Amino acid sequence: MPHEVIMPALGMAQDTGLLVGWLKQPGEAVNADDVLFEVETDKSTMEVNAGFDGFIAKLLAEAGQEVPVGETIAVISAEQPDLAAVEEESSGPIVPDKAAGNTRVEEAPGASDGLKSARLPEKAPIAIPKSEGKILASPKARRLAGEMDLDLNRLVEAGHVQPFHVKDLETLKTLPPTGTAASGPHTVRRLVAETGDDDAFADFAGWAATTGACQDQGALLAGFAALSLGRLPANVAVDRAGDRTIYAVPSTWLGQVAAAESSKPFDLHVRDLRFTRISSVDLGAEDCPTISISRAGRGLRLTLEIAGHRLTAEEAVNLLSNFAGRMEQPLRHLL
Structure with a gap:
């Protein structure tokens, strides 16, 4: 029996949560105690466990998307899913909807090959603009950046896509000096x-x-x-x-x-x-x-x-x- 994973309520006044990123992908095995995704509220960024043993059958929300509390964002199945069927089911183009975020549109039967070739890449990253001084990053990336005296703001200023993960710290290390001490370690x-x-x-x-x-x-x-x-x-x-x-x-x-x-x-x-x-x-x-x-x-x-x-x-x-x-x-x- 498949299990639905919903956006949790991490605060009493929380209506939505910002999905920072997925740590598992469709087809991967997962244990109930494994961290499945990271979500940011107005107060913190937290890691959320899968809650069930099984395999990731579907991911129904994109990183960077505001998801209402209680909405299903993933499905965990007892048996390993057919990845080809999962990709075919979720391969429709994504059309931005200002009122409700990204909405997936199913392709009508008999649609032309031209329409298929115009689809956006399934794994295309979503560029998240810097908002009110907040930086989207995993808790581990934040911790390591602090320990290594690395400023995540520099990734934002260089135009790198949020949310940031540990692997992005290697990119941060290679960025050239900014030439200003306005936010340096001595300020x-x-x-x-x-x-x-x-x-x-x-x-x-x-x-x-x-x-x-x-x-x-x-x-x-x-x-x-x-x-x-x-x-x-x-x-x-x-x-x-x-x-x-x-x-x-x-x-x-x-x-x-x-x-x-x-x-x-x-x-x-x-x-x-x-x-x-x-x-x-x-x-x-x-x-x-x-x-x-x-x-x-x-x-x-x-x-x-x-x-x-x-x-x-x-x-x-x-x-x-x-x-x-x-x-x-x-x-x-x-x-």
């Missing part, structure tokens, strides 16, 4: 935000410890930071009272945040300086976005420091704004 972005008079995070942490939801404030800070960045899964280093703990944040559920191996690379760094005499921080950029939390009167001062090539200006603003919002109103994290 530092420093942003500061302050919360209100009420230190709501301390109250929230007390409630979480009392109810047994989470007794580790470092884990709460790691979860807030990762969700504010909008890239899951993520590893977050948290410095508290002179000790560093690296937390793995696999999902939006704070109960799943757990301490990881101390040798793991991390995507974010949080310094908890609330119980020190330090009130202002200007230490320069590190290898990843760093948020320092210090006291500001009865509230908190949040300082983000990041190398210019790590995040765009818009991404940096969104990261700090989201984190400040969660620290000031922690319950928004649960909504």
Whole structure:
């Protein structure tokens, strides 16, 4: 019996998901736990498992397409499909529809050979323009680009087609220097935000410890930071009272945040300086976005420091704004 794979709802207010790319192709065997595709919402890019064992029978959506939640995007069959039949079934020309995305038009019986020769290539890449500072890339490509000090913006500026995958990093390495330091590794972005008079995070942490939801404030800070960045899964280093703990944040559920191996690379760094005499921080950029939390009167001062090539200006603003919002109103994290 074939199984239908639908576009999942990854957020409560999500109506559609942007299909970043497929990691399996028709005819390939797949296990239920294999990552089948990547989808981007307004908050993050996430990998989605197949959910069933079998073979990829059909892929019904293209990379770069906005797909409504609940719509069937793939079919997994128990037996290996006839690839020739699958290709013939899906070989009609793609006609762009402004209202509903790309719509496949079936060829009428007896259509001329001239029409067949005018079909678009089945595997033709879809060029996705840069939109609102967002770059479409797989989580692994983002992580490796950060570790290697590579700026994915340069692929966009050079006209390469999104979404980007690990193989595109080799192309990125070969691009000539841009001749500008506007977004280079020596450019530092420093942003500061302050919360209100009420230190709501301390109250929230007390409630979480009392109810047994989470007794580790470092884990709460790691979860807030990762969700504010909008890239899951993520590893977050948290410095508290002179000790560093690296937390793995696999999902939006704070109960799943757990301490990881101390040798793991991390995507974010949080310094908890609330119980020190330090009130202002200007230490320069590190290898990843760093948020320092210090006291500001009865509230908190949040300082983000990041190398210019790590995040765009818009991404940096969104990261700090989201984190400040969660620290000031922690319950928004649960909504």
